[in-house]
Amino acid sequence: MKSRTVKVDYLARVEGEGGLLVKIKDNKISEVKLNIFEPPRFFEAFLRGRHFDEVPDITARICGICPVAYQMSSCNAIESAFGVHVDGALRNLRRLLYCGEWIESHVLHVFMLHAPDFLGYQDAIQIAKDHPELVKNALRLKKLGNEIMRVVGGREIHPINVRVGGFYRTPTKEALSALLPELEWAKEMAVEMIRFTAGLSFPDFDHDYEFVSLRHPDEYPVHEGRIVSSKGLDITAAEYNRHFVEEHVPHANALHSLKDGKTPYLCGPLARFNLNFDKLSPLCQKEAESAGVKPPCANQFKSIVVRSIETLFAVEEATKIISGYAPPDKPSVEVVPRSSSGAGCSEAPRGILYHHYKLSDQGMVMDARIVPPTSQNQRMMEYDLRSFVEKNLSLDKEELTLRCEQAVRNYDPCISCATHFLKLQIEQE
DSSP states (O other), X not given: OOOXXXXXXXXXXXXXXXXXEEEEETTEEEEEEEEEOOOOOOHHHHHTTXXXXXXXXXHHTTOSSSHHHHHHHHHHHHHHHHTOOOOHHHHHHHHHHHHHHHHHHHHXXXXXXXXXXXXXXXXXXXXXXXXXXXXXXXXXXXXXXXXXXXXXXXXXXXXXXXXXXXXXXOOOHHHHHTTHHHHHHHHHHXXXXXXXXXXXXXXXXXXXXXXXXXXXXXXXXXXXXXXXETTSOEEOGGGHHHHEEEEOOTTXXXXXXXXXXXXXXXXXXXXXXXXXGGGSOHHHHHXXXXXXXXXXXXXXXXXXXXXXXXXHHHHHHHHHHHHTOOOOSSSBOOOOOOSEEEEEEEEETTEEEEEEEEEOTTSBEEEEEEEOHHHHHHHHHHHHHHHHHHHTTTSOHHHHHHHHHHHHHTTOOBSSSOSOOOOEEEEEO
């Protein structure tokens, strides 16, 4: 019996902790397990017994990279339960805040977490030694995303200005307009970002994914829309539980999500891009076509290019919203609690983020359920790894390990805001 073991104890540039076990028999993969051993965080339990006004601030603490996604999904769910509708300038401000998050998150992933894999560097610090302007511009672009979050959300990390029904205060026209010159620079930088990532070398690795994302009739989906898939699904957030089932697996503390209880699926930038290409701006579509990335794109390694395209979209969208902004009369609409339940969904940088709350007539949270995008993608990550390893059994131990790490980073998994992710062990009989 022949065996070989590839083990990575600490993988940086991914948030969370986990391990991968691959068993090979007769040159075929017999078992793949993505072990997520991050301890439970109990946020859903923390929310029970809390007043609805506290929910956006509590859920924002789940993630330091995408707190806006948690806030928006929670607001969508509670507003749905209470029959509250937010539109006009307040809706646009929410979309603007979300654009800031997409910019900072995508740029962080592309340049700091994922580009080193493609360029053959250990980390972004090593890249900076040889390409200082590249990293300098990336940090400047990320800073712009953080600044949008600060101006609209109250601070760069875990914004404190979001509330059910709108905001606690709204920014002045002058405060937002001050961002426009940097956004003009960012537009050019985002185009360069697309061209840079398009020039990277990608493995031939197409997969038959079922893509799942939001879809909005009038805009590229960010914080609102119906849930659709590439294989015919078209539902509201309220119908989510009828079609998506979470299950516990022995080798992971995180749940696996399956469509109709049996089918793994892919959410995130590649899914949004394929299902909503027609809603991107003409410039985004033009740059995507020039980059050789058009729907249907089924290579997750090219998600780094799609994140760059979405960065350009977020810069353009932010510019449009700020240019047309007129401060609303009030920072929020009236919210009257009632005994009810509601669901909400928005597009975190990594994919759809689902919230559901049951509330009392006093506005207290009776029950809560939160399904993050990384949890929804976990089963598909295992499928990708199985397929990728099977196609690359001829690689030596070191190269196969690096490629598996890169395949995981395609998903930009956000497991627990920790810093280590993958332990890879291969047993061959």
